[in-house]
Amino acid sequence: MSKTYNIAVIPGDGTGPEVVAEGIKVLDAVSNKAGFKLNYTNFDFGGERYLKTGEVLPENAVEELNKFDAIYLGAIGHPDVKPGILEKGILLKLRFELDQYINLRPVKLYPGVDCPIKDKGPEDIDFVVVRENTEGLYAGAGGTLKKGTQDEVAIQESINTRKGVERCIRYAFEYCKKRNKGKTLTLCGKTNVLTFAFDLWERTFYEVAKEYPDIKAEYAHVDAITMWFVKNPEWFDVIVTDNMFGDIITDLGAMIQGGMGIAAGGNLNPEGVSMFEPIGGSAPKYKGQNKINPLAAICAAGIMLEHLGEEKSGKEIEQAVMKVTANDIKSLAAGQMGLTTTEAGDLVVKYVTES
Numbered sequence: 094m095s096k097t098y099n100i101a102v103i104p105g106d107g108t109g110p111e112v113v114a115e116g117i118k119v120l121d122a123v124s125n126k127a128g129f130k131l132n133y134t135n136f137d138f139g140g141e142r143y144l145k146t147g148e149v150l151p152e153n154a155v156e157e158l159n160k161f162d163a164i165y166l167g168a169i170g171h172p173d174v175k176p177g178i179l180e181k182g183i184l185l186k187l188r189f190e191l192d193q194y195i196n197l198r199p200v201k202l203y204p205g206v207d208c209p210i211k212d213k214g215p216e217d218i219d220f221v222v223v224r225e226n227t228e229g230l231y232a233g234a235g236g237t238l239k240k241g242t243q244d245e246v247a248i249q250e251s252i253n254t255r256k257g258v259e260r261c262i263r264y265a266f267e268y269c270k271k272r273n274k275g276k277t278l279t280l281c282g283k284t285n286v287l288t289f290a291f292d293l294w295e296r297t298f299y300e301v302a303k304e305y306p307d308i309k310a311e312y313a314h315v316d317a318i319t320m321w322f323v324k325n326p327e328w329f330d331v332i333v334t335d336n337m338f339g340d341i342i343t344d345l346g347a348m349i350q351g352g353m354g355i356a357a358g359g360n361l362n363p364e365g366v367s368m369f370e371p372i373g374g375s376a377p378k379y380k381g382q383n384k385i386n387p388l389a390a391i392c393a394a395g396i397m398l399e400h401l402g403e404e405k406s407g408k409e410i411e412q413a414v415m416k417v418t419a420n421d422i423k424s425l426a427a428g429q430m431g432l433t434t435t436e437a438g439d440l441v442v443k444y445v446t447e448s
C-alpha cells in the first residue's frame with residue numbers, strides 16, 4: 094500500500110494562496126511519480142478571516158493542526174491589520190504551541206541566480222542556519238511601566254533555558270553530521286556583551302561538541318558573522334544561533350542567495366508537527382496578478398518532503414527549481430521573472446516529470 098501524508102495547508106494572506114497553489118502542483122507531480130499520496134486540508138487562517146470574524150486563530154486550531162503530518166504555510170500579513178497581531182497571533186503562536194523549536198533555513202545560491210556579492214557563485218554560498226525558534230527575545234517576556242509618560246520603562250527579556258538551548262544545539266550537530274559537507278558547526282552569538290545568555294549557549298555548545306569529535310565546533314560573534322556572510326560566505330557550513338540573531342542573519346542570508354523569491358525554511362518539531370514556509374512575506378501589492386515568484390514556496394514544499402522522509406522527491410524538487418533558475422527565469426524578483434507565477438510552477442512540474 095502506498096504511503097499517505099496528511100498536510101494542513103494555510104495559504105494565508107496576499108500572494109500566499111498563489112504561491113501555495115504552485116507548491117501543491119509540484120507536490121502532486123512528485124508524489125504521483127514516486128507513488129505516495131498527499132491529502133490536503135485547507136485552513137483559512139490569516140488577515141481576511143480576522144477582519145471578518147475578529148478571531149485570529151480559533152480555539153481548537155493547535156489541537157486540529159496537531160493531527161497532521163505537516164503544515165504548509167503561504168504567508169501571514171495583511172495591510173489592513175496592525176502589524177504584530179497576525180504575526181504573533183498566528184505564526185509565532187503556532188511555532189510556540191506546536192513546539193517547533195528549530196527554524197531551519199538553508200542559504201544556497203542556485204545556478205543562474207544573480208548574487209549581489211561580486212565574484213561569488215554557487216560554489217561559495219551553500220550553508221544552513223539552525224535558528225532556535227521558541228525562546229530568546231521572542232518568548233514575549235517583559236512589560237512596560239508608566240506607559241506614555243516621561244517615566245516610561247520598557248523591558249524585553251531574552252529567555253534561554255538549558256533544555257531549549259541544548260536541544261537546538263544537539264539538532265544542529267546532528268544536522269551537520271548528516272549533511273556531511275563541511276563538517277563545521279558555528280555558534281553565532283554575542284558572548285562579549287550578552288554575558289548571561291551566550292554564556293549558557295557557549296558552555297552547552299562546547300559540552301555537546303565533545304560528543305561529535307568529527308565536527309569542527311567554532312564560535313563567531315553575530316556582528317562578525319554579518320560581515321563574513323558578505324565577505325567570505327564560503328566559510329560557513331552549518332550555523333546555530335538564538336531566535337533573534339537567527340531572524341536577522343537569515344534575511345541577510347536570503348539576500349545573498351538571491352532574495353525572498355527563493356528563500357524557504359522549516360519550523361521543525363522533530364518529535365511533532367512541523368510547518369514549512371517561504372521566508373518572504375505576503376507581498377500584498379502583487380496579490381492576484383500572477384506575478385509573484387513561487388519558487389520559495391516550492392522549495393519549502395521540497396524541504397517538507399525531505400522532513401517527511403521522502404528525501405528523493407524533496408531533492409527532485411530542488412533539482413527542478415535549479416533548472417528553472419539556470420535556464421528559464423530572468424530574475425527572481427516579482428514581476429521581473431519573464432514568467433508568470435503559474436508558468437514558473439509549470440516549469441518546475443515539467444522538470445520533475447522529465448527527471
Ligand code: IPM
Nearest residue numbers: 180181184185339340343372
Ligand atoms: C520570520 C519573520 C517572523 C519572525 C515575523 C513575521 C514574526 O520575520 O519568519 O523570520 O520574526 O520570526
Ligand code: MN
Nearest residue numbers: 340341343344
Ligand atoms: Mn524574519
